[in-house]
Amino acid sequence: MNVGDRHYRTIWLSDDGRSVEIIDQRWLPHDFSVERIGTVAGIATAIRDMWVRGAPLIGVTAAYGVAMQMADDPSDAALDAVWETLHETRPTAINLRWALDEMRRFLKPLPTEQRAEAAYQRAGEIADEDVGLNRAIGENGLAIIKAIAARKPKGEPVNILTHCNAGWLATVDYGTATAPIYLATEAGIPVHVYVDETRPRNQGAQLTAWEMAGHGVPHTLIVDNAGGHLMQRGEIDMVIVGTDRTTADGDVCNKIGTYLKALAAADNDVPFYVALPSPTIDWTVHDGLAEIPIEQRSADEVSLVWGKTAAGEIAQVRISPETTPAANPAFDVTPARLVTGLITERGVAKASREGLKAMFPERG
Numbered sequence: 001m002n003v004g005d006r007h008y009r010t011i012w013l014s015d016d017g018r019s020v021e022i023i024d025q026r027w028l029p030h031d032f033s034v035e036r037i038g039t040v041a042g043i044a045t046a047i048r049d050m051w052v053r054g055a056p057l058i059g060v061t062a063a064y065g066v067a068m069q070m071a072d073d074p075s076d077a078a079l080d081a082v083w084e085t086l087h088e089t090r091p092t093a094i095n096l097r098w099a100l101d102e103m104r105r106f107l108k109p110l111p112t113e114q115r116a117e118a119a120y121q122r123a124g125e126i127a128d129e130d131v132g133l134n135r136a137i138g139e140n141g142l143a144i145i146k147a148i149a150a151r152k153p154k155g156e157p158v159n160i161l162t163h164c165n166a167g168w169l170a171t172v173d174y175g176t177a178t179a180p181i182y183l184a185t186e187a188g189i190p191v192h193v194y195v196d197e198t199r200p201r202n203q204g205a206q207l208t209a210w211e212m213a214g215h216g217v218p219h220t221l222i223v224d225n226a227g228g229h230l231m232q233r234g235e236i237d238m239v240i241v242g243t244d245r246t247t248a249d250g251d252v253c254n255k256i257g258t259y260l261k262a263l264a265a266a267d268n269d270v271p272f273y274v275a276l277p278s279p280t281i282d283w284t285v286h287d288g289l290a291e292i293p294i295e296q297r298s299a300d301e302v303s304l305v306w307g308k309t310a311a312g313e314i315a316q317v318r319i320s321p322e323t324t325p326a327a328n329p330a331f332d333v334t335p336a337r338l339v340t341g342l343i344t345e346r347g348v349a350k351a352s353r354e355g356l357k358a359m360f361p362e363r364g
């Protein structure tokens with residue numbers, strides 16, 4: 001998507017053909033900075049410390065990490081070791097394991113002297129594929145937005161609530177939950193987006209709001225607890241969120257707080273959609289609550305908040321007593337029964353084993 005009048009992806013290969021450049025998301029919306037990363041250790045840090053984040057982008061970044069390892073040491077042992085090193089950076093988003101598995105599956109049969117070149121090529125393809133998947137999700141979600149717009153008085157915007165950042169910053173381009181929003185805007189369908197701030201790291205306030213502002217999408221930032229109230233008053237037409245891992249039975253794991261939005265949506269008959277590319281489906285798990293590992297992040301993310309001071313400095317402030325302990329589960333699971341539909345690259349699936357099997361029969 002564009003930043004100013006220049007098109008950016010969130011990650012791209014540097015001119016040296018060996019390192020990557022990424023948008024460093026830690027400093028948005030206050031500072032737009034690009035970092036060059038050329039080592040596996042650097043890739044691991046960027047994922048773990050969330051310079052890059054969002055399930056699809058984590059996967060693509062890891063794929064480039066494998067390529068860097070192959071350029072250094074293309075042996076089987078090194079391939080297995082880099083899989084382990086990168087796999088442990090963040091536990092919940094399945095796209096990480098999907099990309100690592102895909103790289104290893106592709107590289108293992110190749111002679112070692114061909115692996116580096118082939119690995120960079122495959123990582124680049126995975127990045128390109130992500131853009132295509134998101135564009136298709138956008139088209140499928142656009143049909144839903146159009147149908148809602150058609151039922152509203154002419155000219156009134158479709159009010160969409162989203163949680164966290166499942167935007168282009170969370171992918172290579174377009175985003176998942178935001179792709180239908182961007183396509184609707186391009187098509188001239190009026191939309192208005194309620195952006196959940198998404199404590200503790202505020203991906204909504206910092207990233208989604210920045211994306212919406214940058215693309216001229218009318219939006220309003222709300223605190224995480226406001227969504228239920230707005231739904232009770234008929235001010236939300238639909239919810240669209242992303243997901244870090246969706247089970248073969250349609251349970252959806254996403255940023256902490258998503259479940260509460262789904263409960264409020266069900267109680268108020270607001271359609272609750274989840275947008276996801278197929279690499280986000282974990283076909284090996286069925287019961288999301290029992291089987292998906294939930295990342296427990298640092299308590300500091302709860303007790304300390306980043307922002308920009310009046311003097312223009314990006315700084316962190318403490319918001320709770322020094323001695324108060326904090327807990328920080330980063331994701332929660334929304335049971336399939338609360339999900340109206342899964343917007344995939346192939347169409348909108350029912351959030352159920354049957355629905356996903358019908359959409360992806362080759363996985364059945």
Ligand SMILES: CSC[C@@H](O)[C@@H](O)C(=O)COP(=O)(O)O
Pocket residue numbers: 053054055056093163164165166167170171175176177203241242243244254255330
């Ligand atoms: C298209 S991104 C889907 C999810 O990855 C997104 O909603 C989310 O929860 C991101 O969490 P984050 O902790 O910022 O990586």
